[in-house]
Amino acid sequence: MIVYTVSLMLMCIGIYTVLAKESLLKKVIGLSIFTNGIHLLLISLGYTKGGLAPILTTIDLRRLSLFVDPLPQALVLTSIVIDLSITALAVAVIIQVHRKFKTSSSKELNTLRG
């Protein structure tokens, strides 16, 4: 229950940062925090009491029912790589916006005309 509350706190901090901060770079950081909170929630759903990490060391078939779920871990690996691609492309677009308009705050960018 504590892990679910922590991941919900991460999601709320991420949403607050995207909505309330003025600089464009801080909004990108908030999006990354929100994505990491969702990853934490997905992995912690597959935990069983007294579980072990899913790596075999000997040919011993009696302990196989004590492993945690390996399937959400494999899907979250894919999601982390996609989050990296989104962050890199967003930072490249912010660099070009700063070169053209000489500013990178959303309040001043809202008042541009033409």
Place this chain on the structure above:
Amino acid sequence: MDIIIKTTTRLLFPLILVFGCYIAMHGHLSPGGGFPGGVIIASAVLLLVIAFTQKEVETQLSEIALEDLKSIAGIALLSIVFLEVVLRPDIMHTQTPFTLWSGGVTIFLNIFGSLVVAFGLIIVIYSLIKEEWKSKKSKW
């Protein structure tokens, strides 16, 4: 940068490179695999770019050569996948489990996957740091 940072970087760069290659190659025995190994190799080159200036590092690792290497690694990965689907080689009979040479074709997939990720992230680092910003009037 200072001489302390330059000397420490010269000592640390090969250690981080070997650590990244270890995590990438032992993907079928311990946690890790292709993607974390490639990121660690790219972070070793990022340490070089921070300590020495980007122009000096680019004379050794040029950007055009990195693009060709990344494409070659991607083509090798695709060719291994298609050859395994079409030919179905029987490598598993010559391997013993729980050693380094095991796991069928996954060891080659791990190596080429880590090379694609590492070279791609070095190109991203070069593109984002490259030119200086001309304006000095803004706050961010």
Place this chain on the structure above:
Amino acid sequence: MNNKIASILVACGFFLVFLFAADSFTGQSSNVNKYYTHNALEKTGSANVVNSIVWDFRGYDTLGEETVLFTAIVAVFLVAHKKGLAEEKEEKVR
């Protein structure tokens, strides 16, 4: 100031809605997980179950994800090196 108060209210509302829905989160291991852990060593030969899922049992998903990463890296290279109209005219004048 109004912006910050509204965003705090949105974050707190998000928190309360999901807190009431968190009672129904139970960890159930389905049949697919038992199949993966019991058959990973015989059919694949690797001792790491997560690695055999990513590269062997569900390998086509990893292939699509590598394509996404490749496209994003090419797009970052093109966007960061593009020059605007004013800089191109400066270079032509020189």
